[in-house]
Amino acid sequence: MSDFGDALGTAVEGGLFAKAIDDRTRDEHLEDGHFAEGACLNCGTELIGSHCHSCGQKAHLHRTIGAFMHDLLHGALHFEGKTWKTLPKLALKPGELTRRYIEGERARFVSPMALFLFTVFLMFAVFQVVGLTAPTNIMTDASIANTFGEIEERMASDRDDIRIRLSETSAELAELTEERSTASEAELAGLEDDIASAEEERAELEDELATTERNLAEFHDLRERDIVKVNTSVTDIKTDIAFIDKVIEKWNSNPGLMLYKLQANGYKFSWLLIPISIPFVWLLFLWKPGYRAYDHAIFVTYSIAFMSLFFIVLSLLIKAGAPGWIRATLFTFVPPIHIYKQLRGAYSLSRFSAFWRLAVLLIFINIVAILFLNLLLVIGAF
Template identity: 45%
Template sequence: MTGDLSDMAEGLADAGTGAAAASAIERERGATDATGHAGGGACLNCGTALVGPHCHACGQRAHVHRTLAAFFHDLLHGVLHFEGKTWRTIPLLVWKPGQLTREYIDGRRARYVSPIALFLFVVFLSYALFNALGGGSPAVDGTAEARARLETTAATIERLETRRDAAEPARRAEIDAEIADLRSEEETLRTVLGAIGGKPRGGTTEELIPKNTELGRIVEHVSENPQLAIYKAQTSAYKFSWMLIPISVPFVWLLFPFSRRFRGYDHTVFVTYSIAFMIALVAVASLLIYAGSGAAGVLVLLYAPFHLYRQLRGTYALGRFGALWRMLALSLFAWTAIALFAAVIFWMAGS
């Protein structure tokens, strides 16, 4: 129970950190509350003479708050990013992603959360959710326990075989039955060790991947403690999730290689909004599956290709056929990008 509470606390902390990071990028400069100390005729931040409610030089409000109520308002805003533009952005991202992407590219941005701010917030919030569900902490290493049990079983079999040789014929049948049960357990333990990274049945990892190679060294490191390697991979994926953006942009460019209308910036905005939505979709599906609604979780994931189709069509003003074949191609490209990202993450986890 204590571990669950600890995971929940860490998850909420990550959510708060992520929201603060996204809020720092997205929020207006200066304070967010007009109550408290007044700045007089000059900006308290840079000293510029004030000509309105905001400083025209640095953007800070003329009035800065010094009350606990305003402080906790800022805290709530930082954690939840609670403002009108969020509620204008989310519905468009879910149902009209092409319109959202196109408007942001064309410069109509004041009403919406920027793609990078939304991406950061979704990544941190999703990681917090996985932590809260128990997926963010390293599990107890079962490899050492299985190996110890295997050694104990083998030693017991050896003792029973020695005892059997000196036993009477009637007693030998009982000992043979005990040995048979232990050998069955031994076989099961060897299978388990092979599955979780111990010595595999029927051979060793070195026979397939030599240890003197870089890949062999990584495999050996992961095999020593697979649970720790998985935890490191999860943490690295969370910290370096931004790498998905530069990895994915060239694949989108390949869909419009000779276009003079659509540039790298357009593709970057498209990719960032798309990845943010897909991460959120996976988080929602995971939550439904964790709650026992596996069918609902699968249905949620099936919305992904249709969302990609709508975003392509709306962003790049494509016809139905043009959006359809690009959606299919981009779906294949997406798996390639994910594979490249996973390779880098597991390389980092094994190093």
């Protein structure tokens, strides 16, 4: 991805995260080491109460390193009372959390966007720690075919070397045999030893040559069979659509780098999952009045935040060596159960209404994932 795309992703994410921190900072408690101002330091309005009634800034501001660390922990990491009220609700009663936030209980819970940004950041950080990163040593079909060719060339070169050595040994043996016919009795004993050594070396070389030629023939057959697969790779695909062909070209040249960019872009542009998902949730309630796009946005954002936390737990289980059946069971049942509970509580649905919407939404989730992946590929082309 270009510097422009990289900067765009970082700027949007950073702006949203900064907004979440700024909103949170307004509700902090006072500590020692604050200004003793009589007017708002932000807009100059005379202060009445704990906050400026004109711009909303706190009346008393901190200016100590302790206060800075307080801001860091509370603002960036959300170590505060709201977190411990939000996370249990998000895990066990996601529908109630969503509905209460929509209905106006904002100060009690961490906002969906702040929670989303933090959980996505934490998820990718944990992935890095546990080693769940994109591989960088991937070979394309074209590079595999090239490697096969190099191996076959080396084997043929070894065969030719053995043939040369065998020819030299045979020539040497012929010379020794000719010398034996004219050698004296004193020379004959030494010649017989040399002839025996030459014959033994020739026999070994003949065996080695036979083995090498057999291996070369078998490898050639294997290569010919694999060439059928190689020729069906994306290398030969041309769509005549500039950015798609550019993606294919980048993939063929360095797939490991492309996978790394996909992972990096997935983190930077993860917020795109929200606007992509909202229309699909809206379709589920097209004929049901009383629900707005805002409600669906809150539903989607809290849901993705939970899934990020869930993937963190799964990655830690993988790192800890948990049995595969435990991970498979959690992956199979936890996401649909959570979505079902969130649907039912957030939209006040009956069991049947929540169940069929869950079934449709699981299909929509796959569509959203494909659209998001394609967007990342498009972004990676520039």
